[in-house]
Amino acid sequence: MKFDRYAIYFTPQGSLAEVGAAWLGWDVARGQRVAHPQVAGLDVGGVTETPRKYGLHATIKPPFSLADGTSAEDLVFAFTALCAQIAPVTLKGLTLSRLGRFLALTAEGDSNALDTMAAKVVANLDAFRAPPSDADLARRRRANLTPAQEANLERWGYPYVMDAFRFHITLTGKLPKSEQARVNAALVTYFNPYLPQPFVLDSLTLVGQAEDGMFHEVHRATLSG
Secondary structure (H helix, E strand, O other), X not given: OOEEEEEEEEOOOXXXXXXXXXXXXXXXXXXXXXOOOOOOOOOHHHHOOOOHHHOOOEEEEXXXXXXXXXXXXXXXXXXXXXXXXXXXXXXXEEEXXXXXXXXXXXXXXXXXXXXXXXXXXXXXXXXXXXXXXXXXXHHHHOOOOOXXXXXXXXXXXXXXXXXXXXXXXXXXXXXOHHHHHHHHXXXXXXXXXXXXXXXXXXXXXXXXXXXXXXXXXXXXXXXXX
């Protein structure tokens, strides 16, 4: 399968992966659509339309096109080798949070090790990232970036990395204020039985965006450093 862009994600496994794939309507590991759950009074397909193509994930290194002179095979090799040098990260758990106008799962506990891991992945695989286009830069700058975020955009091609990184697993698109409480209540009921305590991040996933716009698992690597 041909991919236009690649990214490094954390993608859950087990029951959380299954219920998350159904919630979003896309299974990134299997590369297939999944039927949404029936939630009374809630249009799950509408609520999840924006994040669906990415699958259930937390972004570690944001999507990028391959730089000239690099290949997908070299990226898989470098990604696997890097994961072999990184130790698993353990946090207290995952919890449902509101981030601006969307809802996501966030990590509970001290995130220093998680943030350090994410920064290492961003930096060590950056040789594979093609520079963003002028249109991409202009689109990002419409978000009124802080000076630190602007510096990240210039250096790493994305504003929300390094010190601006926050681990999160997106579950909805932007929601009107009038809808947030109702969707939040539905998410608590749906996801809470499957949230891990503790939360152990012991693998990362290289994903690719296919011509249909959906992201697919390319290679999962264990963190074994």
